[in-house]
Amino acid sequence: MVVAEFKNVNYKYPLTDEYALKEINFQFEEGKFYGLIGENGGGKTTLCNLIRGLIPHFYNGELEGSAKVFGTDIKEHNVEELAVKIGYVFQNPFNQMSGIKSTVFEEVAMGLENLGVEKNEIIRKVEDVLELLGIEDLMTKNPNELSGGQRQRVAFASIIVMDNDMLVIDEPTSQLDPQGTENVFEIIRKLKQAGKTIILVEHKIDLIAEYCDEIIVMEKGQIVCSGETKDILSRMELLDYGALIPQVAVWGHEMGGAGMPLPEIPITVEQAVRLVRERGRMTDGN
Numbered sequence: 001m002v003v004a005e006f007k008n009v010n011y012k013y014p015l016t017d018e019y020a021l022k023e024i025n026f027q028f029e030e031g032k033f034y035g036l037i038g039e040n041g042g043g044k045t046t047l048c049n050l051i052r053g054l055i056p057h058f059y060n061g062e063l064e065g066s067a068k069v070f071g072t073d074i075k076e077h078n079v080e081e082l083a084v085k086i087g088y089v090f091q092n093p094f095n096q097m098s099g100i101k102s103t104v105f106e107e108v109a110m111g112l113e114n115l116g117v118e119k120n121e122i123i124r125k126v127e128d129v130l131e132l133l134g135i136e137d138l139m140t141k142n143p144n145e146l147s148g149g150q151r152q153r154v155a156f157a158s159i160i161v162m163d164n165d166m167l168v169i170d171e172p173t174s175q176l177d178p179q180g181t182e183n184v185f186e187i188i189r190k191l192k193q194a195g196k197t198i199i200l201v202e203h204k205i206d207l208i209a210e211y212c213d214e215i216i217v218m219e220k221g222q223i224v225c226s227g228e229t230k231d232i233l234s235r236m237e238l239l240d241y242g243a244l245i246p247q248v249a250v251w252g253h254e255m256g257g258a259g260m261p262l263p264e265i266p267i268t269v270e271q272a273v274r275l276v277r278e279r280g281r282m283t284d285g286n
Ligand SMILES: Nc1ncnc2c1ncn2[C@@H]1O[C@H](COP(=O)(O)OP(=O)(O)OP(=O)(O)O)[C@@H](O)[C@H]1O
Pocket: 013, 014, 016, 020, 038, 039, 040, 041, 042, 043, 044, 045, 046, 047, 059, 218
């Protein structure tokens, strides 16, 4: 099922002459995990703002073409209603904590309470989500006294508990160390397993390669290429668009250039190891 569909979409922010989005034609499908990559200022956050309805309801500007989310024109949507369907994870999960609740349970329950969800259902949902993230032992702790990693998981829990159909996650690891980054990706992987549609803006290309189903590459407001992760991230021309490709893919191309081509271009270390073994077997057999 298509959850968001854009046809010939152009957009300019107010008081600007340049298009921040140009000729966007794309369909997002339910349950897929999309990695949105590309140069700084390429239009990734702007596309996310459009999906969330902040364009055109918060940022006015000039919007042309057809932009539909959950089958309804974005101009007809109510942003508050969309926020219930589309969860948004901030660049820094630490900013997501309310700072006003005295236990982790209350912090995670807050969004459901605001929606008027019945008390027993809130308890059940919060317990489930804390268990999913492996932080049920923090339930009665004060969120302001947690470690960085614990806070981060609690911040994610308060988004996940809302059970949004779709999640837009904009550079969630930009402030985090490698361990924190791995934790975030593990949580996102669990969300994908739970069938959510996920749109992730992220510069850490090795993690994108490992986790995403599809890649969208943006440059100067345009989608310059899109498709299955393995197909897109093995292309050297991504570098011309100001996007990155995994180091192992560069190495795979170099192997070909040095007269030792691999059966295919790897995009993860695991694939590279497998391909080298296969190549070894082929060479041994000759
Ligand atoms: N609120 C705004 N008002 C005017 N122009 C904006 C606004 N936000 C972004 N832009 C412009 O729109 C273009 C696309 O920016 P956007 O933030 O969507 O890119 P991005 O790919 O997310 O970049 P980054 O990787 O740096 O976050 C840029 O030229 C940017 O300067």
